[in-house]
Amino acid sequence: MSPETAATPAPSEASEPFGVRLHRAMAARGPLCVGIDPHAALLARWELPDDPAGLERFTMAAVEALADRVAVLKPQSAFFERFGSRGVAVLEKAVTAARAAGALVLMDAKRGDIGSTMGGYAAAYLDKDAPLRSDALTVTPYLGYESLRPALDAARAAGAGLFVVTLTSNPEGGEVQRASVHGAHGARTVAQTMLDHIAAENRGAEPLGSTGAVIGATLAEAGADLAVNGPLLAPGIGAQGAAPADLPRLFGAALPQVLPSASRSVLAHGPDIARLRAAAEQLADDVRNVSS
DSSP: OOOOHHHOOOOSSSSSHHHHHHHHHHHOOOOOOOOOOOOOOHHHHHOSSSSHHHHHHHHHHHHHHHTOOSSEEBBBBBHHTTHHHHHHHHHHHHHHHHHHTOEEEEEEEEEEEOOHHHHHHHHHHSTTOOTOOEEEEEETTTOOGGGGHHHHHHHHHHHHEEEEEEOEEEEEEEHTTTOOEEEETEEHHHHHHHHHHHHHHHTTTTTTSSSEEEOOTOOOOOOOOOOOOOOOEEOOSSTTSSSSGGHHHHGGGGGEEEEESHHHHHHHHTTOHHHHHHHHHHHHHHHHHHOO
8 A cells, every 4th residue: 555545535524325435445545444442452462551541542543543544444332332431432532533534434333223223323323413423334134124224214314334244253143144034035044135135225326335244254155145236344354364365265256345354453563653554554455466
């Protein structure tokens, strides 16, 4: 990643659909998402206290190092929520700073509910005036895909995106995600059902739809049709065991839509800003090389 490319801002205002903005950011900055996951162990590795002050120093250093050059930053809400209101205040500050520096912010909160409650979650993270306003949100569809409709509608109205948890690499996920559903079109897995819904959501969108799927990069195989015309978030690069070289095998023809995600393998290079940047840039280049 050249300095010129790194400095190219990714638009953060929702004047265009999220899929359009994401496609442009991935082309300009490289197809990479870096998670901001302030684990207690990572705070200790940075020699920071496991308290709100340490959380803020960790988070804002990561934003300073990465937000002006990485396509997407993905804060994991749980690691902020554990500190209560002071932690959420840090998350608000980080989201605002990251978007101001040009990164798209994907809030990793994996919310899922029905009716007005799902609408409340969507308002918290996607409304244009929300303190935690993000460019996209991870959601869980296992109360039924249509339970996500309030969030899908809110995202469309705000020019935001959703990433639907679909095929995860944790061993427990298979009992739900790979279970068979029998319907009018025969048997298909729950995961494939979700992918079909996502594809319908993105039909006709160019160059990329705004509804994505979460597909674990550490999976041995997808066993599903990943042609959803939307982004495929692939967590698990680095510390969880997947490498950029694994992506073509897993994603095949859908590789151009893949947004690989890494956190610990990049964040472990902090708190030095230059080392954080170098780690992210090297990983972005590695992903770009296998995707081209």
